[in-house]
Structure formats: C-alpha cells, structure tokens
Amino acid sequence: MADSSSSDAALALANLSLNPNMLQGQDDPSVLPPPPPQCQSLINLVNEIAQIGHYRKTQKKDCLTLTRRIKLLMPLLEELRDMHQGMGSLPQDAVPCIYSLEKALQSAKTLLKLCHDGSKLYLVLESEGIAGRFRELTGELDQALNGFPYDLLKVTDEVREQVELMHLQLKRSKGRADTQDIELFMDIMIALSHKDGRNADSAVLERLADKLQLSTISDLTMESRAVKKLVKERGGEMDETAEHIIYLLKKMKGIQEIGSLEGDKNCAESLASEITLPTVPEDFRCPISLEMMKDPVIVATGQTYDRLCIQKWFDSGHKTCPKTQQILPHIILTPNYVLRSLIAQWCETHGVEVPSKAGPSGSGVCCNSSVVSSEDQRGIDILVQKLSCRETNVQRTAAEEIRLLAKRNSDNRLLIAEAGAIPHLVKLLSSTDVKIQEHAVTALLNLSIHSSNKGLIVQAGAISYIIEVLKHGSMESRENAAATLFSLSVVDENKVTIGNAGAIPPLVDLLRDGTPRGKKDAATALFNLSIFQGNKARAVRAGVVPPLMALLVDQSIGMVDEALAILAILATHQEGRIAIGKQSAIHTLVDLIHSGLARNKENAAAVLLALGINDSSHLLTALQLGVYKDLVELSKNGTARARRKATTLLDLISKQEHVP
Secondary structure (H helix, E strand, O other): OOOHHHHHHHHHHHHHHOOHHHHOOOOOOOOOOOOOOOHHHHHHHHHHHHOOOOOOOOOHHHHHHHHHHHHOOHHHHHHHHHHHOOOOOOOHHHHHHHHHHHHHHHHHHHHHHHHHHOOHHHHHHOHHHHHHHHHHHHHHHHHHHOOOOOOOOOOOHHHHHHHHHHHHHHHHOOOOOOHHHHHHHHHHHHHHHOOOOOHHHHHHHHHHHHHOOOOOHHHHHHHHHHHHHHHHHOOOOOOHHHHHHHHHHHHOOOHHHOOOOOOOHHHHHHHHHHOOOOOOOHHHEOOOOOOEOOOEEEOOOOOEEEHHHHHHHHHOOOOEOOOOOOEOOOOOOEEOHHHHHHHHHHHHHOOOOOOOOOOOOOOOOOOOOOOOOHHHHHHHHHHHHHHOOOOHHHHHHHHHHHHHHHHHOHHHHHHHHHOOHHHHHHHHOOOOOHHHHHHHHHHHHHHHOOHHHHHHHHHOOHHHHHHHHHHHOOHHHHHHHHHHHHHHOOOHHHHHHHHHOOOHHHHHHHHHHOOHHHHHHHHHHHHHHHOOHHHHHHHHHOOOHHHHHHHHHOHHHOOHHHHHHHHHHHOOOHHHHHHHHHOOHHHHHHHHHHHOOHHHHHHHHHHHHHHHHHOHHHHHHHHHOOHHHHHHHHHHHOOHHHHHHHHHHHHHHHOOOOOO
8 A cells, every 4th residue: 555654745735735825935934845746757657557567367457447547647747747847837726636646646556556466365355445446546536637727737639638538437437346356256255155175165266266376386375475465564463354365275275385484474473373284184194104195095904005105015025914914815905985085075175285196006096197197098988988888887886986086186077078978977967877867967066177177068968957957856966966057157158058048946946945055055056147147037036035035044054145145146136126125134134234243244234235225215124123333333343345335334324314
C-alpha cells in the first residue's frame, strides 16, 4: 500500500493550493510549502504503471482496464509539460486538479503492484476487497478529472477529446466482479470446507494450482515468500486469511519441500510451524527401513514390506521373513493394493507428496516420475482390454484395478486415457452389475482430475450415462456421479452441456435425499453449474431452494457454507430471489448473522445483501428481526469480507424510512 504520510502530505498541499496566497507563503514568509511535482514526474509515474507488465490470473481484467485508461492520460501530461515547462508556470487554479491526479496515480501504482507481486492466494481470498479498491480508485480518477481546467491550461481539442472519452468510461464503469475471480474464490471455499481427501477435492486443488500457476516447487516457493511478506507486514501475526493460505499451500503437493522461508526469523518460524509434516502412521512404514512405503508388497507370511527393501533382503541371500523370522516357502511378492491406496489417500489428505516407486515392479502401476516403464504400459493395456471382456468377473476386476490406478497419481490418469480406457468405461456405466457400474463411474471421476481427460470423457458421450447413474445407481455410484459432474463442470463449456443434458434435477434429488457425503457432492456440483446464468433458473425450477434452506436450519451435516454459497449465486437471478423470499429465509439469515460461526455470518450477510439490494422489503423484515445491532457488531469485528458486507448493508438500511 502507498505510504500514508506521503498521501496525507499530498492532501495537505492540495488544500493549501486552494489559497494562492498561502501557496506563495504570504501569510508567513518564513514557512514555504515544498515545491509541487513536475509534469515529468507524473509522466514517469504513468510509464512505471505501463511497465508493470504481466498480471496474474486474479483481477487481471481490472488491472488491464485500469492500466489502459491511465495510459490515455499520457498525451495530456506531455502536452502540459511541453507547454508549461513544469508545474511552476501552471495557473494556480489548476494545481489542485494536478495534485488529485497525482494522488490517484500513486494509489493506482500501489494497487497494481500488489496485483503483480502479491500472494496469489491472498488476491483470490480478498478478491472482493481488491475489487472494491479498484472501484474506489475509479472514483478517485473520476474526481480528479471533474472540472479539469482544459481551457485554462490551453489543452488542444484533440487531447481534450481523448481524455474526456476516458473520463466518460470511468463514469460508466460498473465494477462488476470477474467470473473467473468468483470461481477461484469459491474453489478455495470448497477446498477449505472439504477436508476428507475426496478426489473431487483434489480436482479443485489441481484446478487452483493450474489457474494460479502454483504447480511447481518454484511457483510455490515464490508464493510462500509473498505470504511471508504479507504476514511480516501484519506484524508477524497469523490472521484467518493467512491461516487459510498456509493450509492451501500444504495441500498443493509438496510445500514441505520448499524449505524454510527466508527473512524475518519470527515470521518464518510462525509459518514453518504451520507446515510441519504430520506423523506417518506406523502401518505405513516399512518394518525394515522404517520409512513410508513407496511400493508395499506382501510376502508368503502375510507381512508387508517396501518392495525395494525386501528385494535387497532376498538378494543378500536371506530366505526368511525379517519380522517373524519364519522360513519362506517362496519369495513371490504380491502388491498390496489396498495399503498403497490408503497411503496415497493419507498423503493427499495431509498435503504430503505421494512417495514415488523406485523402479518398474511388474504390477501394472505407474510410478510418479516422468519415466514410465514399458512393463507399466503393458499392464495398463491388458487391463483396458479386459474392460471389453464378456465375462462379468473379469470386467469387474479390471474396472476396479483401473479405478485404483487412476486414484494414485497424474501419470496413471494420463496413461490410462491414452490406452483408450475412457470409451470402455463409459459403456460400463450402463452395466446391470452394481459393482461394475460403481467402479466405472469412480474410475471416470479419478481420470477427470487430469485436465486433458475432461474433454475426452465428454467427447465419449459420458454425460448422459453419468446422469443415468446419478438417477438410478447405488448410493455410492450416485455420489461419485455427482462428483464427476462437478469435476467436468470446471470447464465453462461443460457447464452448459451438463445443464442442457438434465443433470440439475437429479442433483437436487441427491441434495435432498442423499447421505451427508452425497449431499456435499451434489452441492458442490450445483454450485459450479449455477455459475452459468442459464442453469440458475433450472436449479430454482428443480426445487433447489427448500433443501438448501433445510441445510441452514439443520446444521448437524455441516453444510451451512455450501448452502449459503449456492443461495448467494441464486440470489443474483430474479427467480432465485423470489424462491428464496418465499422460504422465509430472512429469519434464518438473521439467526446466522447473530449466532453463526465467523464464516456463516460472513456468507449469511452476503446472501442478505444480494436480496436486500433488489428488494428493500427484505431489509425491513431483517430490521424487524433485530439484525441492526448484529450488523454493527459484524462491521467492527467480523472477517474482512463480513465487515464489507455488513457495512454495505448498514448503508442500505440507512436509506430506508424505518431505521432503528
């Protein structure tokens, strides 16, 4: 942020300039104000803004728009410089406008630098506040150009027309939030609320990492440094936003490998304490090396070891089980797929890098490295061939194997797709065998995490089959079908396709009647689909509002945040506002603002604001229910987003006739 003392000084000078005698020091000849800046300094400032360069995904539209408008000021500033040779010869009546313009440009530079250099996750979490600063800055530029003395400064008509056109754009600016920023923000909310290690959650994290360019150790290192700087600027204290960022960094595959953060020791220790690796369960450790097993295998006694360790034991001439000391009848090693899957799931849940295998194993499982053995590829090819076998048992076993392989790592997902498994899995969605159907839809869910597979799944005609599973499958199949639709819907065009195919009504059914996990999967998919304007009316007409309100009243399932997020989106549509209003939602929202958790209060205020902006009767109802005091409290002590929502609501309420 800009230095407050310099901003205050600029304001003071602007006030002084209103009195030419004071600027000339006539009231007190011994006290002279500092000389005003030269036009060249403003030109340099515009050049610095123009050269900030590449902007990140978040707030990119606002950054580019602001930069483009500021660059349009250059001809005006250059003309003033050439005509007046600096500020000293400018008419005194023009000086306040120039000071206001300089202040706005300094603020713009600070904001644009934040968007260029700041923590990417912070910019998403605080996207609403950042968007508000862009709106405020637009107002500052507008004020600086209001009544600008073009005639007094003898500005040419051509330059004046260009600046006035830009000024008109400022006045018409709506300051609408970018759809991508909204999606990223809600993805983070989903990631923060779902901590059960589901693959659907992994899809959210991979999408975040991809869109925010946080997919490599180098990217995460830069992000951690930006977070360290953020915490240091706040006196080394970890607020809720910083804690959320640390959690997400841990989840983004391997923050522990970045190393200790440089800089302020207290700040670094504070951050380091947040990313301490969890203790590895004993069952996941090899009895020989005591390290987490990369490739667990079972020997003849039933004991499990890491393949590399037990193979070295055998290679050294031993024919016994190291743990039981029993002589082994044979030394055949059987892959322990169940344990390997549990280890992978635990790693994903705790943000730990899944251990890579040391080399080819012959088990048909791909390692995490970029080098894939021909044996791995052959194993996957054989499994894919078995998917089309006429024997049900063979199909079931192959589908389960592919499901497990696709769950473990990105390499497997890519190899399985390249082997042609997706069309076969889509056909198996219509199988009358319950287990085959479950394995097939879950395998597609796991494969869909890889971004390049999403298009292949849709092209194979999977959506209509997935929707049929969502309608008529077992509960586990329905849950994973909903999660698959969510994963596919992160691609914008798929939102339209999935909505048109009729997915929303069965998702609403699952939201209403499913298990707690099924409700979460349905809510996540409905939220993502409802970002597309055309799907909002579909969701409302499918009856989504009553089960959402039920989730607000019955908080035992722990889905208040998800329900409020969907309601906030639906409240931007006329049909959505009407449906929410008919459900006596205001009473529930006021209760949440009064006694909910911090994030509940924040989201409840957001929904109430969306309703109140378009229908003041909702605000009056909320006032009658005693919301005013709670909003005042929230505006002072809530989260940053909650304070903004509460303040806006109080401003709206103050304009009503009946104010407490």
